[in-house]
Amino acid sequence: MAQLSDDCFAFGGPMRSLDDTAALIASQLSVVEESEIVPLAIADGRILAKDLVAPLPLPPFTNSAVDGYALSGDDVPETVEKVFPVVDRIQAGMASDVPVAPGQAIRVFTGAPLPEGVDTVYMQEDVRVDEAGFVVLPTGLKRGANVRPAGEDVGAGMVVLKAGQRMRPQDVALVAALGMTQVEVRRRIRVAIFSTGDEIVAPGNVRGPAQLFDSNRFMLMAMVARLGCEITDLGILKDDSDLIAGVLGQAALRHDLILASGGVSTGEADYVKTAVESVGTLVFWRVAIKPGRPVAMGVIRGTAFVGLPGNPVASFVTFAHIARAAILALAGARQKPPVSRPVRAAFSYRKKAGRREYARVSLRRREDGSYEAVKFPREGAGLLSSLVETDGLVELGEDVIQVKPGQTVQFLAYSDLN
Numbered sequence: 001m002a003q004l005s006d007d008c009f010a011f012g013g014p015m016r017s018l019d020d021t022a023a024l025i026a027s028q029l030s031v032v033e034e035s036e037i038v039p040l041a042i043a044d045g046r047i048l049a050k051d052l053v054a055p056l057p058l059p060p061f062t063n064s065a066v067d068g069y070a071l072s073g074d075d076v077p078e079t080v081e082k083v084f085p086v087v088d089r090i091q092a093g094m095a096s097d098v099p100v101a102p103g104q105a106i107r108v109f110t111g112a113p114l115p116e117g118v119d120t121v122y123m124q125e126d127v128r129v130d131e132a133g134f135v136v137l138p139t140g141l142k143r144g145a146n147v148r149p150a151g152e153d154v155g156a157g158m159v160v161l162k163a164g165q166r167m168r169p170q171d172v173a174l175v176a177a178l179g180m181t182q183v184e185v186r187r188r189i190r191v192a193i194f195s196t197g198d199e200i201v202a203p204g205n206v207r208g209p210a211q212l213f214d215s216n217r218f219m220l221m222a223m224v225a226r227l228g229c230e231i232t233d234l235g236i237l238k239d240d241s242d243l244i245a246g247v248l249g250q251a252a253l254r255h256d257l258i259l260a261s262g263g264v265s266t267g268e269a270d271y272v273k274t275a276v277e278s279v280g281t282l283v284f285w286r287v288a289i290k291p292g293r294p295v296a297m298g299v300i301r302g303t304a305f306v307g308l309p310g311n312p313v314a315s316f317v318t319f320a321h322i323a324r325a326a327i328l329a330l331a332g333a334r335q336k337p338p339v340s341r342p343v344r345a346a347f348s349y350r351k352k353a354g355r356r357e358y359a360r361v362s363l364r365r366r367e368d369g370s371y372e373a374v375k376f377p378r379e380g381a382g383l384l385s386s387l388v389e390t391d392g393l394v395e396l397g398e399d400v401i402q403v404k405p406g407q408t409v410q411f412l413a414y415s416d417l418n
Contacts, residue, residue, distance in 0.1 A: 031332035057151035073143030194234035196263035244275035262310030288355035311381035347375035
């Protein structure tokens with residue numbers, strides 16, 4: 001497990017910005033060092049433990065990029081077309097031991113290796129073959145045209161993927177092209193997840209007249225799973241500080257991160273605060289984010305603890321911008337900010353300066369091909385429909401106090417926040 005000091009997150013003073021919060025998480029959480037070797041077929045989504053070095057060049061041999069006719073660049077016609085005898089035919093996956101002398105051409109197909117002394121290829125649609133089987137080549141082609149040199153894509157010994165890279169399908173393809181069948185990756189981060197509150201019950205159970213079905217825990221488990229973690233579902237913990245403290249203490253022994261939803265504000269009915277402080281250290285971060293308060297970060301017996309708000313939209317947003325950063329830091333993943341795109345606002349909105357706000361929006365295509373953001377018509381951090389019926393979030397920076405229709409705003413797609 002990653003062992004943290006009890007005061008590594010200690011913070012006092014004015015409200016901390018979201019950027020500072022994420023940076024502090026990345027700097028203070030130590031990487032879980034254990035690694036394992038996994039087959040390439042199941043490497044997607046895993047975090048590389050070491051730089052991956054190419055054992056051979058790509059392509060490994062010089063080959064034709066098209067179907068056509070190959071010859072030496074010295075023989076390319078300069079002023080008038082020329083006729084060349086065709087001495088052999090090479091298909092992809094085959095080789096030729098027939099030498100190609102000056103003044104001769106060879107029939108090649110896409111991917112076929114080029115013999116020694118041949119470095120230029122004419123596309124078959126640019127030439128003609130006469131009745132005797134000779135190929136007539138026109139002028140105007142540059143030496144080296146339509147050829148893929150050995151090592152053009154990747155050179156032998158080159159670092160092609162760096163440690164901390166979260167493997168994607170295209171990364172898997174590159175490793176396969178290098179002939180490798182397995183990679184060394186970080187051990188999966190072990191995350192324990194629970195919800196709190198007597199006011200919620202698990203789906204499928206009998207719901208009392210004043211109770212709600214627990215949705216946050218399932219949303220968070222889905223988001224954590226997309227980050228490639230091992231998940232322990234601790235269920236719903238009742239409003240009992242001693243009970244919660246006991247579960248937290250045991251979970252800290254077997255996990256790298258404990259993730260909670262609800263019960264972390266300063267209200268008298270929020271039992272998580274008391275429970276965490278009885279078995280570890282809890283520092284309530286006053287993060288300038290909406291929706292999102294409160295967000296808590298702490299240490300329990302060397303294991304990181306993140307407490308997210310109970311309202312589902314606030315829980316979603318704070319996970320995407322804070323808990324996700326904690327998981328990636330523990331996993332040793334290279335941190336990349338979500339990619340935003342500029343769109344036009346199709347709404348009016350006012351906010352307070354000094355805090356980051358996220359508005360739920362849908363994208364609508366305009367007649368000129370550009371996109372505009374349409375704000376969800378209702379406010380409220382408890383509206384799950386606002387996440388389901390929209391495409392992403394518009395990020396409004398700390399210095400923004402008003403948005404007007406037609407103004408350029410930054411849009412974050414939900415797919416880039418997982």
